[in-house]
Amino acid sequence: MSRPFLKMNGLGNDFVVVEARSAPFQPTADEVRAIADRTSGIGCDQLIVLEPPEPGEGVDARVRFWNSDGEEISACGNGTRCVGWLLMQATGQDQAVIETKAGKLYASRAGERLVSVDMGRPGLDWRDIPLAREQDTRALDATLYPDASLATAPGCVSMGNPHVVFFVADIDAAPVNVAGPMVEHHPLFPEAVNVGFAQVIDRGRIRLKVWERGAGLTQACGTGACAALVAAARRDLTDRTAVLVLDGGELLIEWRDDDHVIMTGPAAVDFAGELP
Template identity: 65%
Template sequence: MSRPFLKMNGLGNDFVVVDALSAPFAPSADEVRALADRGRGIGCDQLVVLEPSAQADVRVRFWNADGEAVGACGNASRCVAQWVMDRTGKDAAVLETDAGLLSAVRSGALVTVDMGRPRLRWDEIPLAEDMDTRGVELQVGPIDDPILHTPGCVSMGNPHVVFFVPDAEAAPVREVGPLIERHMLFPEGVNVGFAQIKARDRIRLRVWERGAGLTLACGTGACAALVAAHRRGLTDRKATLELDGGELVIEWRAEDDHVLMTGPAVLEYEGTLP
């Protein structure tokens, strides 16, 4: 049978979104990799599948480009929420994910997704051993003069480690990202952020995504960076995150501990899976 898909992106972080509302779609890891292949497939950072939900507008499942299923993707959630709201004609949507229910609203061209509470305990991220996640015992480079050290750790439904650097443009993202992604401290792998604090309300961020590599933007990475920075006293609870693909506004609300992510969502084109 032919199966429709949407090609969408949030700040250049791009997705193949497959409609499985009327017929199940359970891709193998090989099939995910084939679809994500930018040379021979459609090409994307993540594959997203939409399924019926009894408790939300839609159930959303995510796979990284390497074929691994993951629990959350912030930019993809924003894109799916936009699609749901376009379909229903409403300005609000609820998504069911493995990381929990996510609610979203839109205002003009921007969509805000409530990403829920950050997970901050070592066993929630998870780490291989008990550590203070404000600054874990991890460094890159010589013991007496490391180039990176004492990153913060946060889970936003998927694990993140955030290194604070003086210059994000000069950060060794491609060199260090793959090494930390599969470091033994992170039994499920980890997304690796390199955050430069530019002001109390502005962070420059680059992210090496688990299973996808260096991407133009990472929504959950932006959320994790703001949370990690505020826990260290480096920023306020709301900041603009400058990513390679554009800007996201992230707020960690004090009243309910939820993290809100606001940014654009773009439908590039529609097609049918090969």
């Protein structure tokens, strides 16, 4: 049977969003890769499936995410923002509650096609990331990639998925495409890791590129933007609120005093179709 989907994007980080609240959809890794293939499939960074919530839990939908390599993941910030916009459009409400493997996430309207998502508290213990051995996640005592531009100790943050953040003097000179895939699979990260390269412009602005685990270099990474702000603020490189400038556009990230990280940015629908 055919199944409707929407192609959506958040700052160019693109998704195939499949409706499965009335009929189950359990894609295999091969099927995910086929859908995500930009030559022979629809093409996307992540596949997102909307499932019915458990009754009585005050949740609008359960959401599952897969990277383009076929691996299921726990969290996707830009994808959650797109799903939140869809759910709010359907209900006419200004809030939506989304159940993910990383826990409940709360979306709210922030303007015309702008959505804020409470991404919860960051995981800062080495076991939260997780790392293979004990480390100070504020500044790792480990050489992950032998390059002078990455000599400053990186920080680690979990936003429901693992992130390592390098602070660089010049983002355009950083070896993103070479270091990204090598660090992604470094033995220190038993579940692999998303690799961020952050240039602090000033205390309220960070330029960021992210090599996503299982997806490669993308236009934007929502959880990566959250992780970069937290990692920078922990080292007093920025304030606890900053604009993250990604290749696809800008996100406003706030690490509130209650320890919750709030991400605000756009959601867009590209087109609709049906999966064969």
